[in-house]
Amino acid sequence: MGDGHAGDGHMGDRAEPTGTELRIGVVGVGQRAPLATLANRPGHARVVSCADPHPRGQADAGLLFGADxxxxxxxxxxxxxxxxxVFVLTPDHLHTGPAQFFLDAGTPVFVEKPLAITVEDCDTLLDAAFRSRTRLYVGHNLRHLPMLRRMRELIDKGTIGTVRSIWCRHFVGHGGDFYFKDWHAERAHTNGLLLQKGAHDLDVIHWLAGGYTRDVVAHGTLAVYGDNPRRDARTPVPDGERMPDWYDPDIWPPSALRDLNPVIDVEDLSMMLGRLDNGVLTSYQQCHFTPDYWRNYTVIGDEGRLENFGDGIDGDPATIKVWNRRRSGYRQDADLSLDVPTPDEGLHGGADRALVDEFLRFAATGGRTETSPMAAREAVACAAAATTSLRSNGTSVAVPEPAPALVDYFANHQTLPAAAGDPAARQA
Incomplete structure (x- = not known):
């Protein structure tokens, strides 16, 4: 990992902002566009320009960011x-075009996660940022989630010794509404939900483990939504509709959902195993038809383990429990139990606001960041390899490594240093 220096980032040929409001653009005024409203800071930053090919997106630009x-x-x-x-907040398969365009123009870019839906497109964007020396940032907001930041602190303090394994279970309770009624249900637009939804969790696993996945095996299936007799009740999503327009939390069980996307060729149940470059073994499970909606991370070290109960997203409570003394049987009374306060404001436990704060600072002055374009690429590469494996009956698949020049560049320009006393060499 490079040592880096604050302010090492570049903005291509653009001049550095000097005490005036940052002029911010938004590409894609849809479901995730409210994130960019957090960039409206009088005297510091302001959204002044938007682009969207759809009339609803164009109308919403004025509603979200003002008539001017x-x-x-x-x-x-x-x-x-x-x-x-510029914020690039388009559907996943449309990230690469606008992101590359603005990187080539020397304008710092925020790309919503996942960075892209193929490793090749990820590498295209990393190369564009490298060639133009333009700042690239990816919206992996879970790195700013209070619960996960507390878990990272406990790991860095050596509370459970050296990390040896990480397990993650992701219960996607609203999966039918969120991912099987629109473009998310199609491989052409997501590659698969193991990538689209799992890029978050795989990035967190890498972050907590201090390494990147180098080989995977996986299994998955379309267990519930593929056989739903109501899936063909309509043509594709009516023009301009978005998930909040149809979401109904009272519909249960998942087989009762109506108006699913006519094309559904992604999995609703996936499981994968991975081996990281530092020897850590990982397990990730994702299910889109559970009655609850949260993530559970279990981190096992050679001197204990820790686990979260609740994840602190959208106001839900979160507790981290640590077991690091030897006793027989299950003990609900852990050796250490920490309730993690969750801010009331904003989505994702305040993580979205922290994410935008960091991007605005990075766009203006450069320096190190909690998120990393290289780590975002590695999450996509891991998920894409796992998706290949599960569609090949669990064949072992190697995760392609990035070009060394790109690794060195992003390490030296955008990587947080390892915490003091950290037993593992932390990666971005």
């Missing part, structure tokens, strides 16, 4: 709006 915002159908036309940074 410039609205375009094509993102290429935003280049004349003198932007200091």
């Amino acid at each position: 915002v410039a609205v375009h159908e094509r993102y290429e036309d935003m280049l004349g709006d003198d932007l200091d940074a």
Whole structure:
């Protein structure tokens, strides 16, 4: 890992902002666009330009960012709006075009996770940032989630010794509504939900373990939503509709859902095993038809283990329990139990606000960040390999490594240093 220096980032040929408001652009004014409203900070930053090909997105730009915002159908036309940074919040398969366009133009870019849906597109964007020396940031907000930050602190303190294994179970209780009624249900737009939804968790696993996955095996299936007789009740999502328009938490069981996407060729149940480059073994399970919705991480070290109960997202409580003394049988009374306060404001336990704060600082002055484009690429590479494995009857698949020049560049320009006393060599 490079040692890095604060302020090492670049903005291509653009001049550094000097005491004036950052002029922010937004490409894709859809489901995730409210994230960019957190960038509206009088005297510091302001969204001044948006692009969306759909009339609803164009109308929502004014509602979200004010009547004075410039609205375009094509993102290429935003280049004349003198932007200091851009949020790319399009559907996943449409990230690469606008992100590469603005990186090549020297404008710092925020790309919502996943960075892309193929390793090749991820590497295209990393290479564009490398060639232009333009700042690239990826929206892995879970790195700012209070519960996970506390888990990371406990690991760094050596509370459970050296990490040897991490297990993650992701219960996606609203999976039918969130992912099987629109473009998310199609491989062409997501690769698979193990990638689209799992990129978050796989990035966290890498972050907590201090390494990247190098080989995987996986199994998965379309267990519930593929046989739903109501899936063909309509044509694709009516023009302009979004998930909040149809979401109904009272519909249960999942087989009662109506109006599913006509094309469903992604898995709703996936399980994978991975081996990291530092020897840590991992397990990730994702289910889209559970009655509850949360993530459970279990981190096992050679001197104990820790586990979260509740994840602190959207106001839910979160407790971290640590067992690091030897006793017989199950003990609900852990050796250490920590309730993690969750901020009331904002989505994802305040993580979205912290994410935008970091991006604005990074766009303006560079320096190290909690998130990492290289780590985002590694999460996609791991998930893509696992998706290949599960569609090949569990064949072992190697995860392709990035080019060494790119690894060195992003380590030296955008990587947080290892915590003092950290037993593992931390990666971004």
